[in-house]
Amino acid sequence: MASNLKCNECKSLFIQPRFLPCRHSICYLCAVQLLRKSSQPPNRVAGSADNVAEDASDSLSVSSETDSGVFVNGSAISHDRNSRYSSSALQNQNSASVIKCPVCQYEMVADDQTLRDLPHNHEVADKVKSFLSNATPLAKCQLCADKDVPLEATIFCEQCKVYYCSKCKDTSHPSRGPFLTHNVVSAHHWFLATLKNVPGAKCVMHSTQSVTYYCLDCTRLICVQCLEDDSHSKHDVQAISAATKILKSEISQGLNSLSDKAKQAKDLVANFKGSSESLQEDAVSFETRVVCEFDAVIEALQRRKEQLIAELEREKQRKQQVFKKSSQECTQYLRQTTGLIEYCLEVLQESDQISFLQISGPVIKRVYEADMQWRRKLHEEGDDSNRSFRYKIDCSNVRQLAEELNFCKLDVPTAPLIVTDECYAENNSVSFSWRSHSSTWVDGYILEIDDGKMGRFREVYRGKETVCTIDGLHFGMSYRARVRCFNECGVSPHSEVVALSTSKVAWFTLNSEDAHPDLILSNANSTITSSSFDERVVLGSIGFSKGKHYWEITIDRYDSLPDPAFGIARQDVPRDCMLGKDSKSWALYIDRKRSYFMHNNVHSQGSSGGIGLGSVVGVLINLEKYLLTFFVDGKLLDTFVLHEVGGIFFPALSLNRNVQATIHTGLTPPETS
Numbered sequence: 001m002a003s004n005l006k007c008n009e010c011k012s013l014f015i016q017p018r019f020l021p022c023r024h025s026i027c028y029l030c031a032v033q034l035l036r037k038s039s040q041p042p043n044r045v046a047g048s049a050d051n052v053a054e055d056a057s058d059s060l061s062v063s064s065e066t067d068s069g070v071f072v073n074g075s076a077i078s079h080d081r082n083s084r085y086s087s088s089a090l091q092n093q094n095s096a097s098v099i100k101c102p103v104c105q106y107e108m109v110a111d112d113q114t115l116r117d118l119p120h121n122h123e124v125a126d127k128v129k130s131f132l133s134n135a136t137p138l139a140k141c142q143l144c145a146d147k148d149v150p151l152e153a154t155i156f157c158e159q160c161k162v163y164y165c166s167k168c169k170d171t172s173h174p175s176r177g178p179f180l181t182h183n184v185v186s187a188h189h190w191f192l193a194t195l196k197n198v199p200g201a202k203c204v205m206h207s208t209q210s211v212t213y214y215c216l217d218c219t220r221l222i223c224v225q226c227l228e229d230d231s232h233s234k235h236d237v238q239a240i241s242a243a244t245k246i247l248k249s250e251i252s253q254g255l256n257s258l259s260d261k262a263k264q265a266k267d268l269v270a271n272f273k274g275s276s277e278s279l280q281e282d283a284v285s286f287e288t289r290v291v292c293e294f295d296a297v298i299e300a301l302q303r304r305k306e307q308l309i310a311e312l313e314r315e316k317q318r319k320q321q322v323f324k325k326s327s328q329e330c331t332q333y334l335r336q337t338t339g340l341i342e343y344c345l346e347v348l349q350e351s352d353q354i355s356f357l358q359i360s361g362p363v364i365k366r367v368y369e370a371d372m373q374w375r376r377k378l379h380e381e382g383d384d385s386n387r388s389f390r391y392k393i394d395c396s397n398v399r400q401l402a403e404e405l406n407f408c409k410l411d412v413p414t415a416p417l418i419v420t421d422e423c424y425a426e427n428n429s430v431s432f433s434w435r436s437h438s439s440t441w442v443d444g445y446i447l448e449i450d451d452g453k454m455g456r457f458r459e460v461y462r463g464k465e466t467v468c469t470i471d472g473l474h475f476g477m478s479y480r481a482r483v484r485c486f487n488e489c490g491v492s493p494h495s496e497v498v499a500l501s502t503s504k505v506a507w508f509t510l511n512s513e514d515a516h517p518d519l520i521l522s523n524a525n526s527t528i529t530s531s532s533f534d535e536r537v538v539l540g541s542i543g544f545s546k547g548k549h550y551w552e553i554t555i556d557r558y559d560s561l562p563d564p565a566f567g568i569a570r571q572d573v574p575r576d577c578m579l580g581k582d583s584k585s586w587a588l589y590i591d592r593k594r595s596y597f598m599h600n601n602v603h604s605q606g607s608s609g610g611i612g613l614g615s616v617v618g619v620l621i622n623l624e625k626y627l628l629t630f631f632v633d634g635k636l637l638d639t640f641v642l643h644e645v646g647g648i649f650f651p652a653l654s655l656n657r658n659v660q661a662t663i664h665t666g667l668t669p670p671e672t673s
Contacts, residue, residue: 005128008102009034014128015224016233018118022106024157025121029237035110078527099127101570116234129649139187144170152653153187163187172335173586214243230627308393321405333377340370374566412490413440416483418498422467427507428542431469434483434495443487452502474546476504483630507666508542508651515539516575527556528653535578537585539569540663542649548622550669551651552631555615557660564659565589565598566617568628569652579654586642587652588630590617595630607638620669621649629672634673 006016009030016028091561098107139153142163153163155172159182164173173179181464186208203209203223211221217235238246297353347363350356414437422433436442447468449459457480461468473479478501482494484659509525518532530536540551553566565579567587573579580587580598588597594601610631611617618631626642655661 005124005131009186013131014121014124015225017124017128018115019121019123020101020106020118021108022101022104024101024167025102026102026104028115028118029239030102031110031115031118031160032112033110034099035097035115041126042481064504093565120233129470141168143168155184156187156488158183168383178331198479199272205372213237213238213314214240216243216246245615258491312391330377334372335608337370337374340366363497410441410487410489413437413442413485413487413492415493416442416485416494418481418483418495420498422498423498425502428475428502429469429471430473430479430481430485430500431467431504432481432500433467435466436485441487442485444485446484446486447481448483449479449481457482471519472543473502475506475544475549476547477502500571505666505668506542506544506551508540508551509665510538510663514575522527523662526664527614527660527662528655529557530655530657532659533656534576535563535565535654535656537569537573537575537577537579537652537654539573540665543571543650544621544623545648546623548620548624548669549651550620550667552616552618552664552667553653554664555611555613555617555659555660556662557616557658558611558613561658562658563589563591564611564653564655564661565628566619566653568619571648571650577654579652584653586628586640587654588617590632595632595637597638605638605640609637619651620672622650622669630672639672 005013007017007025007027007030009026014025014027017025018028018031020026020031044168057517063506065247083639097110099110139156140150141153144150144165144167151165151167154166155164155169155173156162157164157179160173162173164187173182173184175184182402184342191319203211203221203226206223206225209223209225211223213222213224213226214220215222215226215232215235215237216233221236221240222232344363344367347356347359350359364529377492416434419433419435422431422432428441434445435443444462444464445466446459447455448459449470450457452474460470470479478499480497480499482497482558484494485492510521510528512525515521515538516536518530518534518536520529520531521527521538525541528538555564563578565587567579567585569579569587573584574582578587578598579585580589581601583600586597586599588595590596590611592612593608595607597605611632616631616633620631621627622629627639628642628646629639630637651663653661653663
């Protein structure tokens, strides 16, 4: 019979049943919900004007059914007390829509007034009311459910979440010991409450029923039976979740208004304040800055405090879950053990010795297994790591910093200090480090160095950093540096001068970042070969613009008759042809018998003598006279004049897969006539 009393839309017992024109019945609230759904405009574009209000409303509480629902921002959210739905429904409440009968799909044009005028189905309403008041418990005992005919349940334990019959209650859930604190209710009332899947608070008017709805006109929670009363027939009744969202939106609207008033009041108070004396104005301005700085620190500490407390709460909940799980497991083990003990006592009372001996083996095995199970369980529970918080928070550093907080005098800053222990030179780069005096406020620093010849200082850095590295300097030069700091009041005097010397000889490797992809580098980018039969070019990792520099290349492998080339090149030299075939490179290409100097694909000054496995080719560049000199196995081969002067020259070589070579750097240039 209960199936005939259920709405075909919500699949639950009828609530305020109304006749549709097709003579089928539907819950009044279900009809309202169908009307609201059909009123939604289809395919609305996200972000359009007609759905902005709805999006704002939904953002209040849709994300969580358990959150506070309070959301305050600068924009007001429009809600009317007479409309309990989203803003899109508010815009369409005066327009008619089509709803379908859930049984026969009959379509009818309706609006809110049409639904209120639908005739009541008093016959079905009376049957539902009679069913709810006279229904017998349908729940069965869960402990004897495996029997052919399980007994009807008489009680339900809210802690165990189990239905018990009278017999099982006495044996498995006695009103003593750990069960004494359990909340036991009537299985009949609990089962009726779960028909609507809403266990929880009880109705004030019907103490056996759980509240499932909220009457917005009466402003109170009601149950299913309350809906059958005439006092709520014309009231605006909503499900608890829907009513929660509606009331949250109203509160949020009020909070938005209060927030605007608070901002206006704050501005009004600010207008009341003023001073004619500049000293007082400066003091107030500085006090505001101090308050802002401290508020920022306090806000950061408060935010961190909330994060740690939240983490602590999560850990507490985790431990509580562990406790709950352990308690349930122990309860289950205890129940099983109690049954085993009773069975063992019966076995011990067995007078027939043969029968006793036949069952003693399995009994002993079960007792032993139960004992081992308890040993493992007690050992696991003996670890108290989950029973306490083994954490420590150290705020000593924060407190120390708070105690050391002090004012910085806003005046022309004093000269900064060079941190000589942190200054160093590497190859043709120098790095300087400095710091300011703690007594003055500094907005930034200015680093100046000379030209390495005791010349004038020039600015190379301006900013807030206290470390600066300068690359691309000349080798074998001593560079002086000094620092100034500045703020809004002016620039400080110069610091003391510190000098760093670059390396006298160049230490470098082959540059793998811009080498041709066919080249294969190894040995910390000092050894190179190729996977191609064509000549490929690679440059050194640093360039030269001044001084004398010398490096050597050892031939590790020399197959067939290749022509490797060694020399110098510009940064933008082509990487896919022999060195010297363009205007960007100057090279000596050499085979087993002869060698030629080549630049811009022009050959000149051929020399006898070649290279082989183990040969060493030396390259000397003199940028004071713009001379390029080559050596083979320590012997001077030839010297060439560079007609293009100025700019940066990089060590370079080209080879194919028949050659493997290793470069050696950091060598003292040899003497030449």
